[in-house]
Amino acid sequence: MLVLFAFAAATACDSGSEPTIPRISSAKAERDVIDGKAQLTSTISLTFDREWNLADVNLPFASLFELKAPQADGTEKRILARTAEPSKTNTRLVTLTVGSLVPEGTKLTLQRRAFDRKATGVIEAEVESDLDPALVLLASEALAITRESFYAEPTTAPLDTSTRDPASMRVALAEHLEARRESAETSAAALDLYDSIPPSVVPSPKLRAALAALTGTFAEPAIASLLTGDNCTETPAAAVLFQEPPGSASLIARVTWDRGARVVSINPFAEGERIEHLMPILAHEAIHCDDEDGLYEEVAATAFDGFLYLQLVSIFPELAQANTRVARELNIDAVALINSGQRWPESIGILQSPGVELALPLSTSPARSFAELVALAYRQITETDSPTEPVAQAYADRIAEFSGQLRGDAFDLVYLDQTLALALDPGVLAAAIVAFALTPA
Numbered sequence: 001m002l003v004l005f006a007f008a009a010a011t012a013c014d015s016g017s018e019p020t021i022p023r024i025s026s027a028k029a030e031r032d033v034i035d036g037k038a039q040l041t042s043t044i045s046l047t048f049d050r051e052w053n054l055a056d057v058n059l060p061f062a063s064l065f066e067l068k069a070p071q072a073d074g075t076e077k078r079i080l081a082r083t084a085e086p087s088k089t090n091t092r093l094v095t096l097t098v099g100s101l102v103p104e105g106t107k108l109t110l111q112r113r114a115f116d117r118k119a120t121g122v123i124e125a126e127v128e129s130d131l132d133p134a135l136v137l138l139a140s141e142a143l144a145i146t147r148e149s150f151y152a153e154p155t156t157a158p159l160d161t162s163t164r165d166p167a168s169m170r171v172a173l174a175e176h177l178e179a180r181r182e183s184a185e186t187s188a189a190a191l192d193l194y195d196s197i198p199p200s201v202v203p204s205p206k207l208r209a210a211l212a213a214l215t216g217t218f219a220e221p222a223i224a225s226l227l228t229g230d231n232c233t234e235t236p237a238a239a240v241l242f243q244e245p246p247g248s249a250s251l252i253a254r255v256t257w258d259r260g261a262r263v264v265s266i267n268p269f270a271e272g273e274r275i276e277h278l279m280p281i282l283a284h285e286a287i288h289c290d291d292e293d294g295l296y297e298e299v300a301a302t303a304f305d306g307f308l309y310l311q312l313v314s315i316f317p318e319l320a321q322a323n324t325r326v327a328r329e330l331n332i333d334a335v336a337l338i339n340s341g342q343r344w345p346e347s348i349g350i351l352q353s354p355g356v357e358l359a360l361p362l363s364t365s366p367a368r369s370f371a372e373l374v375a376l377a378y379r380q381i382t383e384t385d386s387p388t389e390p391v392a393q394a395y396a397d398r399i400a401e402f403s404g405q406l407r408g409d410a411f412d413l414v415y416l417d418q419t420l421a422l423a424l425d426p427g428v429l430a431a432a433i434v435a436f437a438l439t440p441a
Contacts, residue, residue, distance in 0.1 A: 021115045022048040022092075024125035029102035031131065031139075036414065037342050040140055040354045044081075044096040044108070044127060051091045055117040060084075064114045065096060067127070069106040072137040079106075103136045104129040131346065139346035139353070142339045143438035144361040149323060150331070151363050157272030157324035169205035170194060173212060176275055179315055182216050190215035197227065202240045206271065210278035211240070218402070219279075219308055221394035222286030226264065232289040232390065233260055240264040240282070242271045252326055253281050255288040262289065273326045276312045276319055280305035280330060287392045294386030296411045299374045303350050304395050306333045306370075307420055310348070314431035321435075333373070335436060336360055338429070340370040342414070344421035347429060351417045361441035371413060386411070399423045 026047045032039040054061065062084035069077045079098050087093035106127040112119035131139065145151070162168045173194055177187040194212040202208045211227075214220050225231040226240060238261035245254035245265040253266045264285045270278065284305040287297070309330045313319050320331060336359040341349025345356070352359075352369040359367045367373035388411050396410035396419065403423035408415035 020050065020052065021112050021119060021123070022050045022052045024108070024110065024123055025049045025092075027108050027125045027127045029106070029127050029129040031101055033343070036418075038139065038345055038354055040099075040101060042098050042100065042102045044098065044102065046094040046096065046108075046125075048092045048094070052115055054086075055113060055115055057113055057117050061086075061114065062096070064111040065108065067098065067102065067106050067108050069100075069103055069136075070133050071103075072133045101131060101136045101139060102127055102129050103131050103133045105133070135346040137440060140355045142353075142356040142358060142361045142441045143335070143433065144441040145335060145363075146437050146439050147321075152323060154323050154325045154328040156269045157274075157277075157322075157326070159272040163206045163271075164204070166205045166208075169209045172275060173209040176209075176213055177216075180216075186216040193223065201227070201237060204242055204271070206275065207240055207242070207266065207278065207282070210275045211282055213275055213279050214283060217279075217283075217308060217311075218395055218398040219283035219286075219304065221391050221398075222283050225286045225289070225391045226262070226282075231262075233257075233262060235261045237262040237264060240266075242266050242268045244268065252329060253285050255285050257291070270326050273324060274316075274319070274322075276309075276316055277322070277324070277326045277330060279312065280309045281326065283308055283395075287389050287395075289389055289391065290387060292386045293381060294383045294411070295375055295378060295381045296384055296413060297386045297389065297392070298378045298381060299350060299371050299413060300392055300411050300416055302333060302374045303337070303370065303416060303420060304392065306330070306337045307348070307399070307424070310334055310337065310424065310432050311428055313435050314428040317431065317435035319435070320432070320437075331436070332360065333370070334432065335438070336367065336370040336373045337420075338432065338436075338438065341417060341421050343418045347421035347426075348424050349417045349421050350413050358441075 024046055027044055029042045029044045032041045032043055062081040065081040065084060067079040069079055071077055079100055081096045081098055083097045085095045108125045108127050109122040112121050112123060174191060177190055190212045193215060194208055197208045211223060214222055226237045229235050238258045243265045245251040245267060246256050252270060256263045266281060284301045287301045337348045339356055339359045340351060341347055341353050342351035345353035350371045357368060359369050359373055365373060367376055388409055392410040397407055400407055400419050403419060405419050405422060
């Protein structure tokens with residue numbers, strides 16, 4: 001009897017007690033991606049520590065949530081939830097949608113009166129995210145060049161006649177490899193290659209050094225393509241040399257054919273440029289083997305040379321300050337790469353990034369992405385497609401292997417946009433941003 005009385009009393013007491021207010025066990029934010037395109041919105045999954053019932057507060061559930069997100073500049077941004085939907089299958093889960101990216105360290109609060117209309121205060125939780133405040137900034141905004149001279153009329157690099165001396169350029173190549181911290185094996189292979197390149201094919205010691213310097217990079221297949229018959233012509237290049245590109249005195253470089261063998265003409269105004277400025281040009285031109293050139297091929301070739309150049313800038317930051325004719329072209333392309341990226345806008349890319357209206361803020365270029373910038377430079381090309389070139393595919397395969405991606409078509413711009421983004425080391429990107437002195441536009 002006493003036991004029954006005690007149970008009844010306890011039951012009566014429980015029925016009059018305050019509603020149980022749960023705690024948030026976890027809060028995880030994910031950037032929204034629609035049809036392979038990153039969005040500037042997020043979905044947050046909340047897990048509570050127990051089942052609960054909503055109180056009748058005559059307010060939308062979403063209005064009871066608030067987020068305070070840390071920003072890259074040290075400030076906080078207040079974010080409100082657009083929707084808050086309890087799961088229909090799990091009474092402990094709630095899904096929030098918000099209209100911005102949510103970085104790691106964001107503080108989420110939920111008013112306690114959501115569960116007890118008389119309660120005050122909030123329930124707090126820290127949100128987990130794969131984006132930190134710096135990455136949110138990179139994914140949300142374009143970065144602009146602050147150096148006024150960046151878009152100024154370029155100069156012609158002065159020619160140091162000592163660079164025509166084979167011994168001097170061998171020393172320069174060795175110093176370049178040392179700065180890259182290449183292994184003794186890679187350095188020896190590059191120097192041996194330099195010694196073996198026929199001057200009859202590559203007369204300039206500087207071009208021989210720049211070609212040999214591709215050893216150990218993803219663009220190494222360019223070497224065999226130009227110096228052997230391992231290419232679509234089945235014959236080595238007839239010449240790789242400084243001479244005015246046939247048909248255009250303004251082009252930096254161009255591939256033509258002499259009795260079926262390629263001739264890579266590099267404009268004489270580039271002879272004074274650094275090895276590091278010539279390496280991307282050679283990597284680019286080696287791609288062009290057949291005479292079918294489509295716009296996607298040019299976009300991909302320029303993306304590959306830009307990918308290589310960003311790595312060089314991270315090692316030789318002074319490259320970003322040069323305003324010579326080749327350097328300026330490479331620097332502009334590099335900034336456009338940084339401001340592009342459809343799937344991973346916080347890295348680099350080819351296609352337009354969400355939230356970016358101009359790939360080159362503060363310039364006169366109307367290009368919204370790296371791909372558009374290249375397309376504007378090659379208005380004369382009317383076809384978009386062309387057969388995938390073996391050297392470009394070799395580049396793409398090496399880059400995909402490095403980033404753990406599956407093999408894809410090197411001229412598929414969506415594939416390339418994602419693969420380059422995932423392959424670029426974040427440290428390289430950070431170093432390039434510093435070298436170019438980029439700031440939010």
